[in-house]
Amino acid sequence: MKTLERYIVRRTAYAFTLTLAAMTGVVWATQALRQLDLVTSKGQTIVQFIGITMLALPFLIVIVAPFALMIALILVLNALSGDSELIVIDASGGSRFLVLKPVMLISALVMLLTASMSLYVAPMGLAQLRTEITRVRADLVANIVKPGRFITVESGLTFHIRNRSGKGTLDGLLLHDTRDPETAFTYQADTGQIVEAADRTLLVMQNGTIQRRPKQEGEISIVRFQSYAFDLSNLIPEAGEPVFKASERTTANLLSPGRNDAYALKNPDKLTAELHERFSQPLYCLAFGLIVFAFLGKARTTRQGRGFALVGAIAGCVLLRTTGFGVTAISGGATAVLVLLYVVPLAGSGLALVSIFRDQGGRESKWITDLQLKTQDILDAVAERFNNRRTGGAA
Numbered sequence: 001m002k003t004l005e006r007y008i009v010r011r012t013a014y015a016f017t018l019t020l021a022a023m024t025g026v027v028w029a030t031q032a033l034r035q036l037d038l039v040t041s042k043g044q045t046i047v048q049f050i051g052i053t054m055l056a057l058p059f060l061i062v063i064v065a066p067f068a069l070m071i072a073l074i075l076v077l078n079a080l081s082g083d084s085e086l087i088v089i090d091a092s093g094g095s096r097f098l099v100l101k102p103v104m105l106i107s108a109l110v111m112l113l114t115a116s117m118s119l120y121v122a123p124m125g126l127a128q129l130r131t132e133i134t135r136v137r138a139d140l141v142a143n144i145v146k147p148g149r150f151i152t153v154e155s156g157l158t159f160h161i162r163n164r165s166g167k168g169t170l171d172g173l174l175l176h177d178t179r180d181p182e183t184a185f186t187y188q189a190d191t192g193q194i195v196e197a198a199d200r201t202l203l204v205m206q207n208g209t210i211q212r213r214p215k216q217e218g219e220i221s222i223v224r225f226q227s228y229a230f231d232l233s234n235l236i237p238e239a240g241e242p243v244f245k246a247s248e249r250t251t252a253n254l255l256s257p258g259r260n261d262a263y264a265l266k267n268p269d270k271l272t273a274e275l276h277e278r279f280s281q282p283l284y285c286l287a288f289g290l291i292v293f294a295f296l297g298k299a300r301t302t303r304q305g306r307g308f309a310l311v312g313a314i315a316g317c318v319l320l321r322t323t324g325f326g327v328t329a330i331s332g333g334a335t336a337v338l339v340l341l342y343v344v345p346l347a348g349s350g351l352a353l354v355s356i357f358r359d360q361g362g363r364e365s366k367w368i369t370d371l372q373l374k375t376q377d378i379l380d381a382v383a384e385r386f387n388n389r390r391t392g393g394a395a
Contacts, residue, residue, distance in 0.1 A: 004089075008076065008102040015072035016110065023064045024057065031056055055129040058122040059247070065114045066284040070292055070317045073103060077296035078310060086298070099297055100356065107289030115282040119251045123278075126248040134242040155179070161192075169193050173205060175230065178215075186211040187230065194232070203230040246274035254278075273331045276338045283345035284321060290352035291316045297356070320348040 032053040080086050080099070089098060150160045156179035162172025175187040189208030194201065210223045243263055246254070254275040257264035264271055295313035324344045331337040 002098075004098060005102040005105070008080075008099060009106055011079075012072050012076045012102070012106045015075050016068055016106070019071045020061065020065060020068035023068055024060050027060050027064060028053070028057060031060070052129065052132050055125040055132070058117045058125045062114055062118045062122055062281055065110055065117075066288045066321065067317070069107065069110045069285055070288045070314070073106075073289060073292040074296060074310065074313055077103075077292065081296065096297055096356070100293055103289050103293050103297070104286075107286050110289075111282045111285040114285055118278045118281050123248060123250050127244055127250075130242045130244055130248050173208070175203075175205075182215055184213045184215055186213070187228070189228070195229075201232045203232050204228070205230065246270040249274075251275070251278060269334075273328065273338065276331075276341050277328055280324075280341040280345065283342065283349070284324065287320060287345040287348040287352070288317045290349050290356070291320065294352040294355040316348075316352075320344065 032049075077086075077099075086099070147161055147163050150158055152158050156177065158176045160174040160176075161170045164170055170192040171190070173187070173189045173192040175185075177185040177187070187205060187208060187210055189205035191207070192203055192205040195204050196202075205228045206226065208225060208228065210225065210228065212221045212223070245263070246267065249257075249271070254271050257271060292313045295309040295316065298309075324341070327337065327340045327344055331341070
């Protein structure tokens with residue numbers, strides 16, 4: 001690899017890494033907030049919460065990576081143009097393909113990263129996330145015991161707690177049990193905690209009393225205790241087997257689902273669409289690289305509308321990916337429509353290549369040049385007016 005190619009690859013890789021981390025972090029934060037109440041209701045620590053929600057990161061990377069690549073290439077190519085490096089390459093007799101080669105190399109690397117995430121890592125992470133959510137939803141404390149409310153767990157058994165701390169401790173606990181045909185029990189404790197021991201689920205209460213009251217006749221007896229364990233094993237619902245959606249299944253399972261798989265038998269179209277979506281998504285990385293280069297990979301002076309090229313690159317990539325999302329939404333498993341999942345990114349790549357080779361072979365069309373000049377004039381006028389207002393306001 002030549003020095004120029006290493007230089008471009010290094011700058012693009014650095015910009016891509018930072019952009020991918022920032023964009024993925026923002027998207028992850030918005031998705032994690034949706035699970036905040038569900039996960040923290042069990043009293044888990046922030047580390048456990050982050051660990052569970054980060055299982056969706058590979059899936060988010062698949063969506064974000066092409067746009068991160070687009071932004072990285074725009075930053076690098078625009079900087080090369082702004083520093084007149086592209087002009088120097090062109091004036092020295094260098095071909096545009098000297099810059100295209102590293103752009104295609106970094107695009108191919110991102111495509112391989114996206115493919116590995118799409119075909120293997122992302123489904124595995126989503127499946128584990130589904131398993132964890134199913135387990136949390138089956139938890140008694142997470143779904144039944146609510147602070148400040150009297151909750152009837154089953155006929156004759158009522159829970160009440162004043163508060164639940166972040167460590168899972170139940171404060172101000174009251175448990176009223178009338179299931180015994182002869183005696184009613186009322187448990188009061190300062191604190192309580194759910195403990196798993198010897199394959200049993202126990203509610204260990206600290207510093208409390210047990211009131212025994214005969215249902216017919218007799219005196220109430222009160223027993224004080226320092227620690228008392230109440231068996232909850234019979235009250236904990238069994239966590240059923242999670243039902244994995246199409247996006248949460250391995251690629252091998254999509255290719256050959258089980259014969260007795262109820263979800264697969266009921267939704268074969270969703271499985272087919274998901275399979276083709278996984279194979280087609282990485283192609284957008286290559287398409288975005290070519291589109292950005294087609295707009296920004298040519299040496300331009302300040303009068304040749306770099307602003308127009310910048311807007312065109314962003315608009316072209318966004319329009320292409322939006323079309324892809326639209327095809328996914330309307331596919332419904334139809335074979336004719338599923339072909340479009342591959343046609344859209346390949347068509348975008350093809351049009352970008354045609355534009356690149358046409359620019360390499362001759363002068364740019366006059367109407368494009370005129371449009372670029374007019375766009376640059378408008379941008380310069382807006383910038384000048386903004387600067388004048390700011391100067392006037394400061395005065």
